[in-house]
Amino acid sequence: MKTTESGRLDGAGRTASTPLDTDTSPEVVYFSSVSGNTRRFIERLDLPAVRIPLRPRIEGELQVSRPFVLVVPTYGGGHRSTAVPKQVIGFLNDPVNRGLLRGVITAGNTNFGEDYCLAGTVISDKCQVPELYRFELLGTERDVHRVREGLSTFWHDHHATTPLEEYA
């Protein structure tokens, strides 16, 4: 796992209150509530990742500095305005974070019918980035495998077409 110089960031979900520098800002940013369902998916993914703080007022806001894919759970119940966790809205309201968002992966439950993974649709609409993948609850082994392989290809293609200076 990568860590920041101050050692405050790791894949298990600790966060930094100052902007992450470009060497350590990971390509996966995620949110997970106290249930920890999405965190478990990220742990199995085994890629460097940073967690959006659950309590930003206490833990500090997260600001990233390199392009990233967002992994986010849907708060189910069929209300578009509340489908995206408010901490994720706060994170994306920062124009720096929003500008570096390249895609969204969403956790949900098909029991919510048309609103399955609604958070991904809302973020994709608002930020004009692709919805890359959807999975249910903790995700299956197949989901973990597909996302790991898929992200590898996605970043390879992305880095091949984006000059480094555009990351700033």
Added chain:
Amino acid sequence: MSLSPEAPVAEHLLRDSVTPPSYRIDPAARLRPINWNRVTDEKDLEVWNRLTANFWLPEKVPLSNDIPAWQRMSQEERTLTMRVFTGLTMLDTVQATVGEISQIQDARTEHEEAVYTNIAFMQAVHARSYSSVFSTLTSTREIDEAYAWAVGNDQLQERCKKVLHHYYGDDPLKRKVASTLLSSLLLYAGFYLPLHFSVHATLTNTADMIRLILRDKAVHGYYSGYKFQRGLETRSREEQEEIRVFTYELLEELYELELDYSGALYEPLGLMEDVAVFVRYNANKALMNLGYPARFPAEETEVNPEILAALSPGADENHDFFSGSGSSYVIGKGEDTTDSDWAF
């Protein structure tokens, strides 16, 4: 006598107080009313709000629009529908009157106690809703026959009694496992049928009602599973392992029973293979709610795409950008949301 704003609160009184379910173990303790202004687990409030926002009643669903479709169905299909729905009613009755209520005594917070009362009521609404379908579509005589079938069906009785045994047992975590498996595994062979009919444009209003039930079940399963995991964290390694083994064993027993019970119902219509896949898919989701890995491999849980689309139109491969050619991913249409916080 009025208190001045500075008067100290008798904190020891609050600290030593208990909620009403504790009367059974300590009748002398002072009782505390529920205080929603002091929430200690934010999930309790979040789930309460979701449950109340999702509230519905069967009277809101225009079930009578299904009468023409019902009249076109074969006698075999009608009998199957009656039996499947009576079976669902049985399970929701167990859940409303025992399954949810029995978890109140194990609550970790006073708000959790309140959430179970809400879930129990909603399960009673679900049990009530199948009766609405019956009274809309069929006759008293046919209804009575279906209920007699349910009471006389050994497998249906055994499915219920297997979970009831744990509801009345002495381990709070086994209660939660049994409850989650009922809500997220046992019901789904029944839910399959209205989804199957809706694919063929039959009983579509009934299917809409089932979708409302499915939405509720997702929240119920999530909440029980969440509280299960919080409880499990407090147990020793040995106890955790015992519960894990118990969970997979109970799942296996219920799954075998399910194949027997549903096999007898669905095999005559040639649907059982499809139903079994749907049950395995939902068994895996039940385990995930409890925080455990899937029991069945991906190849055995590939739900018929038509059924999956009837459940959730967004669950198709269009949302797997990674597996496609790379040109077919979905970008949203840029509609506005109404929440002002969400204005960039």
